[in-house]
Amino acid sequence: xxxxxxxxxxxxxxxxxxxxxxxxxxxxxxxxxxxxxxxxxxxxxxxxxxxxxxxxxxxxxxxxxxxxxxxxxxxxxxxxxxxxxxxxxxxxxxxxxxxxxxxxxxxxxxxxxxxxxxxxxxxxxxxxxxxxxxxxxxxxxxxxxxxxxxxxxxxxxxxxxxxxxxxxxxxxxxxxxxxxxxxxxxxxxxxxxxxxxxxxxxxxxxxxxxxxxxxxxxxxxxxxxxxxxxxxxxxxxxxxxxxxxxxxxxxxxxxxxxxxxxxxxxxxxxxxxxxxxxxxxxxxxxxxxxxxxxxxxxxxxxxxxxxxxxxxxxxxxxxxxxxxxxxxxxxxxxxxxxxxxxxxxxxxxxxxxxxxxxxxxxxxxxxxxxxxxxxxxxxxxxxxxxxxxxxxxxxxxxxxxxxxxxxxxxxxxxxxxxxxxxxxxxxxxxxxxxxxxxxxxxxxxxxxxxxxxxxxxxxxxxxxxxxxxxxxxxxxxxxxxxxxxxxxxxxxxxxxxxxxxxxxxxxxx
Amino acid sequence: xxxxxxxxxxxxxxxxxxxxxxxxxxxxxxxxxxxxxxxxxxxxxxxxxxxxxxxxxxxxxxxxxxxxxxxxxxxxxxxxxxxxxxxxxxxxxxxxxxxxxxxxxxxxxxxxxxxxxxxxxxxxxxxxxxxxxxxxxxxxxxxxxxxxxxxxxxxxxxxxxxxxxxxxxxxxxxxxxxxxxxxxxxxxxxxxxxxxxxxxxxxxxxxxxxxxxxxxxxxxxxxxxxxxxxxxxxxxxxxxxxxxxxxxxxxxxxxxxxxxxxxxxxxxxxxxxxxxxxxxxxxxxxxxxxxxxxxxxxxxxxxxxxxxxxxxxxxxx
Numbered sequence: 001x002x003x004x005x006x007x008x009x010x011x012x013x014x015x016x017x018x019x020x021x022x023x024x025x026x027x028x029x030x031x032x033x034x035x036x037x038x039x040x041x042x043x044x045x046x047x048x049x050x051x052x053x054x055x056x057x058x059x060x061x062x063x064x065x066x067x068x069x070x071x072x073x074x075x076x077x078x079x080x081x082x083x084x085x086x087x088x089x090x091x092x093x094x095x096x097x098x099x100x101x102x103x104x105x106x107x108x109x110x111x112x113x114x115x116x117x118x119x120x121x122x123x124x125x126x127x128x129x130x131x132x133x134x135x136x137x138x139x140x141x142x143x144x145x146x147x148x149x150x151x152x153x154x155x156x157x158x159x160x161x162x163x164x165x166x167x168x169x170x171x172x173x174x175x176x177x178x179x180x181x182x183x184x185x186x187x188x189x190x191x192x193x194x195x196x197x198x199x200x201x202x203x204x205x206x207x208x209x210x211x212x213x214x215x216x217x218x219x220x221x222x223x224x225x226x227x228x229x230x231x232x233x234x235x236x237x238x239x240x241x242x243x244x245x246x247x248x249x250x251x252x253x254x255x256x257x258x259x260x261x262x263x264x265x266x267x268x269x270x271x272x273x274x275x276x277x278x279x280x281x282x283x284x285x286x287x288x289x290x291x292x293x294x295x296x297x298x299x300x301x302x303x304x305x306x307x308x309x310x311x312x313x314x315x316x317x318x319x320x321x322x323x324x325x326x327x328x329x330x331x332x333x334x335x336x337x338x339x340x341x342x343x344x345x346x347x348x349x350x351x352x353x354x355x356x357x358x359x360x361x362x363x364x365x366x367x368x369x370x371x372x373x374x375x376x377x378x379x380x381x382x383x384x385x386x387x388x389x390x391x392x393x394x395x396x397x398x399x400x401x402x403x404x405x406x407x408x409x410x411x412x413x414x415x416x417x418x419x420x421x422x423x424x425x426x427x428x429x430x431x432x433x434x435x436x437x438x439x440x441x442x443x444x445x446x447x448x449x450x451x452x453x454x455x456x457x458x459x460x461x462x463x464x465x466x467x468x469x470x471x472x473x474x475x476x477x478x479x480x481x482x483x484x485x486x487x488x489x490x491x492x493x494x495x496x497x498x499x500x501x502x503x504x505x506x507x508x509x
Numbered sequence: 510x511x512x513x514x515x516x517x518x519x520x521x522x523x524x525x526x527x528x529x530x531x532x533x534x535x536x537x538x539x540x541x542x543x544x545x546x547x548x549x550x551x552x553x554x555x556x557x558x559x560x561x562x563x564x565x566x567x568x569x570x571x572x573x574x575x576x577x578x579x580x581x582x583x584x585x586x587x588x589x590x591x592x593x594x595x596x597x598x599x600x601x602x603x604x605x606x607x608x609x610x611x612x613x614x615x616x617x618x619x620x621x622x623x624x625x626x627x628x629x630x631x632x633x634x635x636x637x638x639x640x641x642x643x644x645x646x647x648x649x650x651x652x653x654x655x656x657x658x659x660x661x662x663x664x665x666x667x668x669x670x671x672x673x674x675x676x677x678x679x680x681x682x683x684x685x686x687x688x689x690x691x692x693x694x695x696x697x698x699x700x701x702x703x704x705x706x707x708x709x710x711x712x713x714x715x716x717x718x719x720x721x722x723x724x725x726x727x728x729x730x731x732x733x734x735x736x737x738x739x740x741x742x743x744x745x746x747x748x749x750x751x752x753x754x755x756x757x758x759x760x761x762x763x764x765x766x767x768x769x770x771x772x773x774x775x776x777x778x779x780x781x782x783x784x785x786x787x788x789x790x791x792x793x794x795x796x797x798x799x800x801x802x803x804x805x806x807x808x809x810x811x812x813x814x815x816x817x818x819x820x821x822x823x824x825x826x
Contacts, residue, residue: 139722143690183580187824
């Protein structure tokens, strides 16, 4: 790091007007992220025309802060309402919502907040210190590795709480099947569209998730099901803050591992937030001494998901700034802004004497730090108020937001129709014990897995050996991780059965 | 009192009538909707925003942007073809995607369903290899491909798009066969090529000129690019690779005559404005201007040429 450039960068980022801008943008991002159906991509794309007349560094900081805020904000609706604000916070619902049902909403919200702050800071610091090296590492991942990473994400289905493993897998298969609708990734020809114009673009993730989580849940609540109801009584205990912070120190292994996973997945262009948080959640559960507590309100589950999806922010900017390859759509929009400012990614950006790159990175760091007071004093307090809103007001408001969110994805009613169809379908599947989470995982990961598998096969055919699918060093490691992820829950289940059996024998005797 | 009210009413009515007749005489009387068939912040949006700046200073009002992404632009293009043809809805679409979609079945529109207003930019394609690749020139690459048919891998951004057509043109021109590996976007292609996971890739020349980790072997379009004067065009090797991406403005068919004239004239003025051209160049785009009548002939011919090429390579039956 060039010390003079970084010093000017730091001073620029610490100007009162810049700090104020960061505060506003981070808050805006957090609120957008918390609203189901409103994504950070939408927020930063809409602000692009506003940003372009600004100073490059200021404009970039504004966009980056919104991105950072949104990756935190999405946890709030996941925890309070079981509706992931963006796909990245899907795993936050696994333990976050059960905590709310147990009256521990405040504790879960604090865990999400401080997890996000920790992850955000680690991600940006790594971005500042090691981005040339990490950018080079990101290039080592080819289609084969991408395929195995998505498979690793899919193995999470085995460890999700569902009535039976078969029903979980069935859910995953439903998601994969729905993800295949649209133009196929190799030939670009329409498939499974049943001749409908509306299905040619495929089933967009945002309306599909809104249907599966918002609508299906509202239908379930309306039908009087017990398990969708949040706990009525809950208190904001000051001891919760101490509890969460102590947990974070105690489980330093979770914090470190989740940050590392978030950054690693973040630097891979096209992999993205949902994979980072899902793999992080799964690994945290698997390495835990007591995996059975997950899905029932384990605070580590919330931490794992949120640490990873905020450390991903810094990670996803690494290939964008070093190579001009955006890690995800958010980074792509920021890259667009960078180019419009006349800045070129790569070494020239780092050596740029105006120090824009450093000001931007320090701005992001400040954004991830100010998240702490911002979340603690504003967002968490506002969030907990939601639980006091009577269902008769809350449900219609959620429906309105979800509908607007779905409509705005493609600015057409076909997305709303998709949301409704997924909602009704999801509701009936829930009634037979197939949960929304595995369906969502299939939907999110299916297209990436298919595309990368096709690419891997084509390359294997050209090279004349299918061994390239598994024998490249990194892909071999990933294959082993996948196998471990599949086998370990089976062993755990068998051990549990054995224990039950021997306990039964003991009482018999 | 009463008299003055009637008076007021009469004056008001007269004023409305006058403004109504002038409105009829002068198109446009209100803001024009612009459909962008891709997401906000994407390449098409960036081109549209630059033109919007010039349009605002030329006519006094900007466009009302409407994003209708999906299916590689097919959803938005379809919306343009079905829009009311009163001159108040136009769109910015991407060639050759527009010409390919009716062939592949991704779209329900036909090329004759549009009024062609003008072409504002072109982006040739570039054949790129990693910096440490053994292929230093286009000839090195095609020689290796000729020696080992189908063994070299070529990453292309999406199937049935500019890069795919260019790849087929290269194979036809150099009489070679390579394995095509479709990727999900330009950035993805860059990552695959830079990481050495494929032998080479095809990306936009604008994108290629910004890469520090890639070497460009040749560009399409018949001429060298000002941004990369050292890179030859394919035609210097004796065959034509014409595939390039361009953005064109279109509207639904059978728009009012005066609207078409106005839109073509003003778009032409904007596209030829020096300040706007400079902005295009700054964002890595090559500004051009081709007016609607010529463009229409070219697009319709392009549809037939691409169909023949796809049939030749067995992509279409």
